[in-house]
Amino acid sequence: MTVHFPFQNSYSALPDSFFARVAPTPVAAPRLIKLNRPLAVQLGLDPDLLETAEGAAILAGKTVPDGADPIAMAYAGHQFGQFVPQLGDGRAILLGEVIDKDGVRRDIQLKGSGPTPFSRRGDGRAALGPVLREYIVSEAMYALGIPTTRSLAAAVTGEHVIRETALPGAVLTRIASSHIRVGTFQFFAVRRDTEAVRRLADHVIARHYPELRDAERPYHELLAGVVARQAELIARWLLVGFIHGVMNTDNSSISGETIDYGPCAFMDAYNPAQVFSSIDEMGRYAYANQPRIALWNLTRLAECLLPLFSDEQEKAVAEAQDILGAFSEIFSTAYQAGLRKKVGLFTEREGDDTLIQDLLEAMAKNQADFTLTFRKLGDSAVDDSADARAQFMEPAAFDEWSGRWRARIALEPQSAAERQAAMHAVNPAFIPRNHRVEAVIQAAVNDDDYAPFEELVQVLAKPFEDQPEFAAYADPPLPDQRVLRTFCGT
Known part of the structure; x- marks a missing residue:
């Protein structure tokens, strides 16, 4: 038998200015x-x-x-705040579309x-390391329930690519x-x-927001x-300690999926200012900056859509600002609701937000592991001896907070079990620890x-x-295992 892909292609039916045909x-x-295999x-x-070989x-x-x-799809983009009018798929080719x-x-x-x-003088190739990283992290994000692109397959080419050295391709x-990205809209808007x-917006509505086709103001509703x-996606990132690393507008998906896993990483010790990307020298895309940057990217999208809003510039801008104002x-x-779940609160009471913020501040001061602190806190709900406090350099900081937390959860009717x-259902035991990913790549x-x-x-x-048999995968890195810098896959 022959491998069959039931392609039903729509993007390649758009005008030629939207892409370049290339095999x-x-x-x-x-x-x-x-x-x-399950995704296939x-x-x-x-x-x-x-x-098979075929x-x-x-x-x-x-x-x-x-x-x-x-x-190869055409797009533009702001890269670290600087606009580049033509980027496009320089090392990626869309074979087609299927209906799942x-x-x-x-x-x-x-x-x-x-x-x-x-390609802008690039070779259009990828090294094995970035391919494995994207496979690992994108599938981990899917398992965590976060909207994401996914990985169907990884293959080696039998050739080498030249970066700082020769690497397997x-x-x-x-x-x-x-x-389709914010940068896709920018490509046409700048021209x-x-x-x-308008053609692109209509395509996006039909593909991703079909409920808007009959809306009175479809392009306003598209931006909304x-x-x-995007607002809900970024909240989900923060709730698992994920740092994208390169939130350029060309890496911002219109569908609301996480896309383009380059120098991405998950935090070990909680630090709102954490940056891993070797190219993010100013911390533009630091962990806590991600909501602000997402809104900045969405503002660039709004600028592209202004001509579709109204012929009156001032009116269009006001309408866009009103829509963007909903982001925060x-x-x-979404973020506060997620945090409440992470600390096991089923009801809302005055002082809850302060209680949660106090925990985050104590974690930051004590270099507490983000993932393990919340996971062990779930165990603390049933066992006073659970070692959530062991994540803190000064355990007394956790003890003080824990007393207030126990008094708060005692006001709710749920059992400890x-x-x-509920807490274990939202607080993972396992994330793609940077040192584990690097070991696999090496x-x-x-x-x-x-095998790794x-x-x-x-x-x-x-x-x-x-997963007791794999318990070591939950451990944070030892000091000599810490990965402090991550790199793009170009």
Whole structure:
């Protein structure tokens, strides 16, 4: 049998200015190193066929499957606040779209598949390390219940790419509800192509916000919809200690999914100013800055949509500002509700926000591990001897707070076991610890050993379960294991 992709392509039916038609560059010796079999089934694909040599050739970009219409998408973007009028897919090619088992249209894209007209002198390739990082983190985010692009497959190419040194080349097959970004709108807005902006907005509404098609003011409602999704997404990031690392407008998805896992990381010790990205020297995209930056990005989207709001500039700006003004409340509502769940509160009482903020401040002062503090706090709900306090440099700081917390939860009718179960359902035991991810990458790159990668992916697929046999994966790094800097995958 032949590998079959039931493509139903819509983006490539848009005008030619939206993309460049380009096929992946064939590679020397494709070898599949990981297939996400459950996701393949969800997409209506045959995993057994994808694991054949023919499937590996497709997933590494050596051959193009029937029905594909490969394109590199055009977009612009603000990168660290500086506008670049033309970026585009410089090392990624969208093979096409399929309708999954739930009736959702999904992009199938190859990352690292060779140069495109947008490559800007780059080789269009990806090294193995960034491919594994994106596979691990994107699938971990999915397991955590956070909207995200996903990883269908990782394949090595049999070739090397040159970065600081020669590294094994690889291709990631990425799945997204779409790859349309704030920067996609900016690409046309900066060219004053209002008709293209309208065409793109109509496409986004039909694909991601179909309930808005008959709205009286569909473009206003589109902005409101993107604002709401982004506000809720960023709240979810903060609740698990995730730092994207490079929140440029070209990395901000219109669908509300987390996209483009470059120098991303999860915090170990809680620090609102935490930065890992080696290129974020000023801390623009630090952990606590992410809500502010998301609103900044959304403001750039609003600027693109102004001509669709009204011919009167002043009126359009006022209407956009009104919509953007909802971001803070939506974010705060989602974030505070998530924090309440993390500390096991079922009802709302005056003083709760202060109680939670006091915990976060104590964690920051005491370098408490973000993930373990909340996980162990769930255990403390049923066992006074649980070691949440062990996360604090000065355990007395936790003891003082814990006394107030116990007095507060005593006012609620839930049992200790019910509270622990609820807290464990939102506080993961396992996250992609930076030192674990780096160890996996080194084993693969240096020794062609993918067993650590497979085991880490297996553990992260069930982040809320204790998994005693893998308990060590929950441990924070030792001092000599700490990863202080992360790097983009270009």
